[in-house]
Amino acid sequence: MGLKELLLLQFIAHLCLDYFFQTDRLAKQKNTIGFKSPFLYWHALACFALAWLFSLLLSFVLAAAIISISHFILDGFKRHLNNSRYFGRYAFFIDQAAHLAILVIVVVLFNKWHGINPSIEVSLNFKYLLIITGYLVCLKPANIFIREVFKATEIQVSSDNEMPNAGKVIGVLERILTLTFIIVSQYSAVGFLIAAKSILRYGNNETLKTEYVLIGTMLSFGIAVIAGIIINFF
The missing domain is CATH 1.20.58 (Methane Monooxygenase Hydroxylase; Chain G, domain 1)
Incomplete structure (x- = not known):
């Protein structure tokens, strides 16, 4: 497994987290009341679990934590972006771009500083x-x-x-x-x-x-x- 595969796996984890593992009602609650939403904390925990699980690397635990914390902070403040007079209508695109940018940065830096060295070699096409x-x-x-x-x-x-x-x-x-x-x-x-x-x-x-x-x-x-x-x- 190389950098490209790890990036794709993390993108799949993000898709599962933000689109398949939350309902529209829960997403609306999270986007409306931000840090006051109980679901936001479960969402951040699920983010950590999925990022770590989909990495297929035990050593990715710190990187998964960073992705999870950044996800938590961005989603917590998203309600302010939604209420913005100028950027409210583009909140979804700004939020998703920020999530993906952080994901790419974390994975690239992980590869640079730690390297992708799985304990068990996994062959991924x-x-x-x-x-x-x-x-x-x-x-x-x-x-x-x-x-x-x-x-x-x-x-x-x-x-x-x-x-x-x-x-x-x-x-x-x-x-x-x-x-x-x-x-x-x-x-x-x-x-x-x-x-x-x-x-x-x-x-x-x-x-x-x-x-x-x-x-x-x-x-x-x-x-x-x-x-x-x-x-x-x-």
Whole structure:
């Protein structure tokens, strides 16, 4: 295992922590009351456990603690960022960028000062890790990213004819299929998928709703396409 594999493993740990191991309700509580949130302390403890576990290194314990403490501090102060007049709408992107920057810095410094010397050598294929990461990103993280893009750009369309959460499920399915088609180099199938969705979703006269769906679709396919390109590049 080398630096690239360790970085990817820590990124996967971050995805699990911030997207799969917390509900929207708990995340909202944490973002609203900051350090007063009981969940924040459990969240920080889970951060430490996942960072250490996914490192596959006993010696990574101090680095995992640093990642956990920084995560705790950033999430604790995020409520102030959310309430900011100028930066509130971009709080999600600033917060995630800060988390990832700290993660990269800690891992790089750990490799520089300590070195990646596991007691038991673990053979990890970087491309397989990338594929796993790509599929994880295409699930809940992509849904939240698209939602935050709409929030940041103040795009909102209400409709009484939509099934709750149907758009999220459709988005996950289209990203999984798109990523799979790109990995196996079936690019024509991606075009067919886009065309099929266009016929089904854009056959109405609601201009605003159509543009709203079009933006979401472009973001959704864009995430999957970029993930597929990165995987194929390596």
